[in-house]
Amino acid sequence: MGTTDQIIRFMHLKLNWLISGLPDNTARASFARLRRGAGHIPGEIPQIWGDFLLDLPDELLGTKTKISAAEWSVYIALTLFAMHQQGKDRKTQPMHKEGISLGAAANRLIQTEDDRQRIANRFYPVATASDTEELSNRLRGLVTLLKSEDIPLDYVMLAKDLYLFQHPDYNSSVKLNWGRDFCRIKKAVKITAPEVT
Numbered sequence: 001m002g003t004t005d006q007i008i009r010f011m012h013l014k015l016n017w018l019i020s021g022l023p024d025n026t027a028r029a030s031f032a033r034l035r036r037g038a039g040h041i042p043g044e045i046p047q048i049w050g051d052f053l054l055d056l057p058d059e060l061l062g063t064k065t066k067i068s069a070a071e072w073s074v075y076i077a078l079t080l081f082a083m084h085q086q087g088k089d090r091k092t093q094p095m096h097k098e099g100i101s102l103g104a105a106a107n108r109l110i111q112t113e114d115d116r117q118r119i120a121n122r123f124y125p126v127a128t129a130s131d132t133e134e135l136s137n138r139l140r141g142l143v144t145l146l147k148s149e150d151i152p153l154d155y156v157m158l159a160k161d162l163y164l165f166q167h168p169d170y171n172s173s174v175k176l177n178w179g180r181d182f183c184r185i186k187k188a189v190k191i192t193a194p195e196v197t
Contacts (some may be wrong), residue, residue: 030051034051132166
């Protein structure tokens with residue numbers, strides 16, 4: 001099993017566990033710990049080690065002196081998910097929804113033509129982050145916007161994208177995919193009144 005497959009599998013299990021596999025009090029505590037980790041470097045806050053490292057496959061772990069790309073991706077995705085989920089019922093309004101990429105979620109923030117540039121000014125810096133720590137910080141601002149509008153995001157896909165973002169061979173394609181999804185023009189839906197008979 002490849003690294004991206006392991007990340008995908010781990011994130012599915014971890015998100016299912018957080019959304020529906022824990023008693024309410026335990027889930028609230030786990031979400032609160034994970035939120036505190038947003039914007040920090042993996043390992044800085046010992047209280048959340050178990051929340052993101054427990055059951056992480058050995059192949060995804062870093063070395064004694066280096067955080068692995070997989071650890072970074074899982075850590076960022078889980079802490080942002082906890083931040084995104086705050087104040088919303090995890091079972092009836094989960095902010096993880098399969099199939100909604102980062103670019104597609106950002107696109108959903110655009111309600112009028114006036115919104116387009118404002119949202120682009122928040123989204124473009126995410127794609128131009130020079131390193132993982134900067135990317136993490138810029139993503140926090142975007143997730144805050146998504147949270148305010150109740151727009152969910154696929155956190156499994158985000159973790160995979162974050163992993164690939166850290167590799168020079170895949171960095172450009174990840175950003176291009178985000179851009180494609182962000183720039184898809186919403187088709188106007190023509191609404192017609194039913195005929196009166």
